[in-house]
Amino acid sequence: MAKAARSKTTDSAPSARDQHDFALHSLQESHEKALRYDASTEQMLDFYEQMLLIRRFEERAGQLYGLGLIGGFCHLYIGQEAVAVGLQSALKEGLDSVITGYRDHGHMLAYGIDPKVIMAELTGRQAGISKGKGGSMHMFSTEHRFYGGHGIVGAQVALGGGLALAHQYREDGGLCLAYFGDGAANQGQVYETFNMASLWKLPIVFVIENNQYAMGTAVSRSSAETEFYRRGTAFRIPGMDVNGMDVLEVRQAAEIAFAHVRGGNGPVLMELGTYRYRGHSMSDPAKYRTREEVQDMREHRDPIEGLKKTLLERGKSEDELKDIDKRIRATVSEAADFAESSPEPDPRELYTDILVESY
Amino acid sequence: MAIELKMPALSPTMEEGTLAKWLKKEGDAIVAGDIIAEIETDKATMEFEAVDEGTLGKILVSEGTEGVKVGTVIATMAGEGEDAAAAAPAPAAAEPPAAAPTSAEPEAPQPAKAEGATARPASTAKAARDPEVPTGTAMKTVTVREALRDAMAEEMRADERVFVMGEEVAQYQGAYKVTQGLLDEFGPKRVIDTPITEYGFAGVGTGAAMGGLKPIVEFMTFNFAMQAIDHIINSAAKTNYMSGGQMRCPIVFRGPNAAASRVGAQHSQNYGPWYASVPGLIVIAPYDAADCKGLLKAAIRSEDPVVFLENELVYGRSFDVPDTDDWVLPIGKARIVREGRDVTIVAYSIAVGMALQAAEELAGEGIEAEVIDLRTLRPLDREAILESLAKTNRLIIAEEGWPTCSIASEVMAICMEEGFDNLDAPVLRVTDEDVPLPYAANLEKAALIDAPRIVAAAKKVCYR
Numbered sequence A: 001m002a003k004a005a006r007s008k009t010t011d012s013a014p015s016a017r018d019q020h021d022f023a024l025h026s027l028q029e030s031h032e033k034a035l036r037y038d039a040s041t042e043q044m045l046d047f048y049e050q051m052l053l054i055r056r057f058e059e060r061a062g063q064l065y066g067l068g069l070i071g072g073f074c075h076l077y078i079g080q081e082a083v084a085v086g087l088q089s090a091l092k093e094g095l096d097s098v099i100t101g102y103r104d105h106g107h108m109l110a111y112g113i114d115p116k117v118i119m120a121e122l123t124g125r126q127a128g129i130s131k132g133k134g135g136s137m138h139m140f141s142t143e144h145r146f147y148g149g150h151g152i153v154g155a156q157v158a159l160g161g162g163l164a165l166a167h168q169y170r171e172d173g174g175l176c177l178a179y180f181g182d183g184a185a186n187q188g189q190v191y192e193t194f195n196m197a198s199l200w201k202l203p204i205v206f207v208i209e210n211n212q213y214a215m216g217t218a219v220s221r222s223s224a225e226t227e228f229y230r231r232g233t234a235f236r237i238p239g240m241d242v243n244g245m246d247v248l249e250v251r252q253a254a255e256i257a258f259a260h261v262r263g264g265n266g267p268v269l270m271e272l273g274t275y276r277y278r279g280h281s282m283s284d285p286a287k288y289r290t291r292e293e294v295q296d297m298r299e300h301r302d303p304i305e306g307l308k309k310t311l312l313e314r315g316k317s318e319d320e321l322k323d324i325d326k327r328i329r330a331t332v333s334e335a336a337d338f339a340e341s342s343p344e345p346d347p348r349e350l351y352t353d354i355l356v357e358s359y
Numbered sequence B: 001m002a003i004e005l006k007m008p009a010l011s012p013t014m015e016e017g018t019l020a021k022w023l024k025k026e027g028d029a030i031v032a033g034d035i036i037a038e039i040e041t042d043k044a045t046m047e048f049e050a051v052d053e054g055t056l057g058k059i060l061v062s063e064g065t066e067g068v069k070v071g072t073v074i075a076t077m078a079g080e081g082e083d084a085a086a087a088a089p090a091p092a093a094a095e096p097p098a099a100a101p102t103s104a105e106p107e108a109p110q111p112a113k114a115e116g117a118t119a120r121p122a123s124t125a126k127a128a129r130d131p132e133v134p135t136g137t138a139m140k141t142v143t144v145r146e147a148l149r150d151a152m153a154e155e156m157r158a159d160e161r162v163f164v165m166g167e168e169v170a171q172y173q174g175a176y177k178v179t180q181g182l183l184d185e186f187g188p189k190r191v192i193d194t195p196i197t198e199y200g201f202a203g204v205g206t207g208a209a210m211g212g213l214k215p216i217v218e219f220m221t222f223n224f225a226m227q228a229i230d231h232i233i234n235s236a237a238k239t240n241y242m243s244g245g246q247m248r249c250p251i252v253f254r255g256p257n258a259a260a261s262r263v264g265a266q267h268s269q270n271y272g273p274w275y276a277s278v279p280g281l282i283v284i285a286p287y288d289a290a291d292c293k294g295l296l297k298a299a300i301r302s303e304d305p306v307v308f309l310e311n312e313l314v315y316g317r318s319f320d321v322p323d324t325d326d327w328v329l330p331i332g333k334a335r336i337v338r339e340g341r342d343v344t345i346v347a348y349s350i351a352v353g354m355a356l357q358a359a360e361e362l363a364g365e366g367i368e369a370e371v372i373d374l375r376t377l378r379p380l381d382r383e384a385i386l387e388s389l390a391k392t393n394r395l396i397i398a399e400e401g402w403p404t405c406s407i408a409s410e411v412m413a414i415c416m417e418e419g420f421d422n423l424d425a426p427v428l429r430v431t432d433e434d435v436p437l438p439y440a441a442n443l444e445k446a447a448l449i450d451a452p453r454i455v456a457a458a459k460k461v462c463y464r
Ligand SMILES: Cc1ncc(C[n+]2csc(CCOP(=O)(O)OP(=O)(O)O)c2C)c(N)n1
Pocket: A103, A151, A152, A153, A154, A180, A181, A182, A183, A184, A185, A209, A211, A213, A214, A215, A280, B167, B196, B198, B220, B224, B227
């Protein structure tokens, strides 16, 4: 059997190889044909608001951390807003599932989940979405099919494979979006999952949020292959290299990837090039990169400023956009006040939710 | 309305810092995200970023001011459309600088009040002398963090085969700064940054040990070693036995273990009992700096695989360490850290500090507690436990970890099997609550062991 397959490949080597290569590159090629999503002005304003909400929310979270109201690890999403907003706006809400790591505030907000219950989780209050028991890294919303919020680097990738298996098993037509970092991309279980996902044609989109660093380690110091979208090749998973700093490009790429997965063709691997402006977590002195590098990103690649420019070109006025910002600041302030003033969990919560049943 | 800019906390433990530099002047326009100032602690320089838009009004704390308390108003800002000059008459200026520098850990939040100060054995009258320290030895005060680093550096100087590998150990100087300076001294061949791939590098380290090297594998925390536990147990611990004693695996797996501060359930576990149940492993979990240094050196020299469990909350505490170049302690020996005749408190790692604090409190109530630091969890020093029990006839175990199948359970079993006749009261265990560790401040506090709980248990076995 194996011999037959091999001789077949050698016999018709060029055409077979062409065919496979075509399959692996075809998504990228369609993406390059039309990079930006053709959004209506309404949709663009929506994206703008969502990204701005994440930005302002995270800035405030950073401030509350400074005031000692948030504890432990707190990983901000500032700079990466276009990724969650662009991808998640293309999902079928309530059907598709999403899973990510500990840098999860933005993904929650992109779902339109009330900022109050997210902020209250950050401050560890009863009203938080995990009743204060999870914290910044561990937030979930089964209502939205958002499956967390995971602290062990790479774990969410295999779990995402399982969520995809459940979609396939139930034949519900849904897909799973599994986000992970450039650092996480080196964990072994990622490749074990790639293999199973491709072998079983699981409906999953692997999303590498390549923000260039894993804590203090630049990708070039940790990864033999830094073109992460190529890493599915050995498993015959088509890759896409996407500009994660432009929400319209992200959304356009999502259209292509999701259609491929929904067509029953198995997984897609998307690499989203992005950047985190802040330290890895709140207490990272960030000595491993220059201030100029960060400043350059902010000035030339910022996803919010980029979309603002497009909106102005479309005839929106500075004032209109300023009003949006004002509204969002008010929402965030309200969330912060709520998170600060709502009560801590009832002490009895310590012993609840450990098991579902009583024995 | 004027916005008050307050001195930010850069980690949950930071209480004050130095206002190193103002990057904006009075009257400067500020947009959200602008870096307004640089703030320094003894560990790091951090940027203070603006959240609001407006104009910088008055600077109330000038640059270079040390000991600025968190929450102090350092400047005022006029919001959009407000007059900067009108914004903000000065409230009281910064409080007078305090003497002690604070410790802001890079990735290491700590509880607001470390018990370190009250738990220093050297400060109590009843403190037992370490029998290992020869009389007349000069002592030097170092932090646990430095002691661990010194142990590695000394062994690396002495033995070419010793090298360190792990995430962020080299260029970043260690996620918790334990490997600080090692890259500079030993270079990238012997201080190796790995990708985030615990299963892989634990296996590579184990293989290197089998191949004749002496690796020190740092786990950023032991929570992440769960990815690697297969190699620690199946590859490292069992090979000597399976090969009939042919194949050695002299490796040290080390890193912080157990609860930190509000980092949630996945980042807060004590793996002492897990590893201590495995034949073929040595498991060490010391408390103070001298034991950390002496035992880490012993671990590196050992021909057996060692799991060396540190505690992040203790890294910054200072203790006396003998100022000799060859401070090596025996593995498998507990230490009496405080002598007493009424009740024995057995503890290890961070719980030793709490036990000492409890003993101090008990002394005030006329109960003389003997505190035993196990130091090594496998092999366990049964004699030390039983000898103390024979003296006090009452014993409790203090453990920062879950109660079920714990080191405490094991010590209780030893007391039942071999010390039954000496018991005047049931052995009690004081541990964390039997729940995953919650994030919320009040719940976390309720879940974790503390000195008052140890005091209560000690009184109970003394029928007081
Ligand atoms: C298994 C495991 N190892 C190490 C860590 C510590 N850690 C947390 S985040 C992180 C860096 C991850 O970087 P990346 O995957 O690029 O994601 P980013 O933080 O950039 O979003 C590390 C090493 C962990 N949480 N889990």
